[in-house]
Amino acid sequence: MGAASHASNFAPAPRADGRRNLVGLSRDEMLEEVQSVGLEPFRAKQLWKWIYNRGATDFAQMTDLAKPVREKLAETHVVARPSISREQRSTDGTHKWLLKMNDGREVESVHIPEEDRGTLCVSSQVGCTLTCRFCHTGTQRLVRNLTAAEIVEQIMVARDMLGEWPSPQDGRMLSNIVLMGMGEPLYNYEEVAKAMRIVMDGEGIAISKRRITLSTSGVVPMIERCGAELGLNLAVSLHAVTDDIRNEIMPINRKYPLKDLMAALRAYPTLTNARRITFEYVMLKGINDSLADARGLVNLIKGIPAKVNLIPFNPWPGSPYERSDWDQIERFAQVVLNAGYASPIRTPRGEDILAACGQLKSASQRPSAADVRAERERIAAIYAEKDDPEAVSATAAE
Numbered sequence: 001m002g003a004a005s006h007a008s009n010f011a012p013a014p015r016a017d018g019r020r021n022l023v024g025l026s027r028d029e030m031l032e033e034v035q036s037v038g039l040e041p042f043r044a045k046q047l048w049k050w051i052y053n054r055g056a057t058d059f060a061q062m063t064d065l066a067k068p069v070r071e072k073l074a075e076t077h078v079v080a081r082p083s084i085s086r087e088q089r090s091t092d093g094t095h096k097w098l099l100k101m102n103d104g105r106e107v108e109s110v111h112i113p114e115e116d117r118g119t120l121c122v123s124s125q126v127g128c129t130l131t132c133r134f135c136h137t138g139t140q141r142l143v144r145n146l147t148a149a150e151i152v153e154q155i156m157v158a159r160d161m162l163g164e165w166p167s168p169q170d171g172r173m174l175s176n177i178v179l180m181g182m183g184e185p186l187y188n189y190e191e192v193a194k195a196m197r198i199v200m201d202g203e204g205i206a207i208s209k210r211r212i213t214l215s216t217s218g219v220v221p222m223i224e225r226c227g228a229e230l231g232l233n234l235a236v237s238l239h240a241v242t243d244d245i246r247n248e249i250m251p252i253n254r255k256y257p258l259k260d261l262m263a264a265l266r267a268y269p270t271l272t273n274a275r276r277i278t279f280e281y282v283m284l285k286g287i288n289d290s291l292a293d294a295r296g297l298v299n300l301i302k303g304i305p306a307k308v309n310l311i312p313f314n315p316w317p318g319s320p321y322e323r324s325d326w327d328q329i330e331r332f333a334q335v336v337l338n339a340g341y342a343s344p345i346r347t348p349r350g351e352d353i354l355a356a357c358g359q360l361k362s363a364s365q366r367p368s369a370a371d372v373r374a375e376r377e378r379i380a381a382i383y384a385e386k387d388d389p390e391a392v393s394a395t396a397a398e
Ligand code: SAH
Pocket: 132, 134, 135, 136, 179, 180, 181, 182, 183, 184, 185, 215, 216, 217, 236, 237, 280, 281, 282, 311, 312, 313, 314, 315, 316, 357, 358, 359
């Protein structure tokens, strides 16, 4: 069996004490859960507020529930958080948490503060079945989908750490979410969608869909559904403007080539000037950064309300590329801008703690130079396994 099919086969272990987690349930499931232990339906609404608006993790805090009700719930249920295996803070204020799930698997979330707002970069899978050649996450062998609970809990942990309970109306330092951490969210669509519905619920965490961006490498058959059902902002990892180059650096392009990807994006349900598609474009020296590429990019996206986020490549141990020269990134940006598209260059954040885009791999330290050669060999073996065409066709979404 190829590695790609692992994503659907690993299920997180139930809790050793048999208690069930209330986090990650839909409203309907929460209702069923309270009724299953003999409580009245309105308790579900109370619990929802305590859990998602006030951030309570202990039933004893829930003072408008009668004591026997609290005691009963504490016997059968928990309000879980993953444990924090490691916490790192960059010199620029970026915060990275390595979170340990119930089965011992680890994922990373990154908080990027700005002056009066902040973005949390959330993971959707442990590792990733895909193997984009510039991405550290793609070199991880072990892959499983995160559950809705594990996705929501990343946001709740960040809220705990920022002290943002009850859900503040204004001035939030966790104001935006980007699904740009580890994993391909559209290969774990059901759980991601469930998690985002919980996060968007106005009586709970209450982060609006306008402040949530889902980034995909281009899982074409899921794009329309995602737009119609969730209406989040969409970001697309484009990274190359010809199939030749995109096939080489993003193997998913062999399955869903540019023509199909662009057709799906042109049909993306919420397309208006107010809700532009973000094209992400990692700048790889000598690979995709010529001015001909910039003109190709402009041609490719013609007619789509869009902005182009240029991401200077962030290297990682054993990575095969170099970051484009700054002058070249600026010249590239100018061509895109002249064609009428905003083309901001994303300042790398949290590089000193390997928290920048594409550097996440449940790791915190740079290995010694001597380890890098061994790392290259390990990576080559993983690519050979994961790029097996049979493995790719077995990926979770289909
Ligand atoms: N799997 C999804 C979301 C996670 S990646 C996707 O691929 O879109 C978040 C963004 O970081 C993507 O645009 C990805 O292509 C980019 N990225 C990956 N590795 C990078 C690197 N080493 N340097 C800069 N950006 C990188």
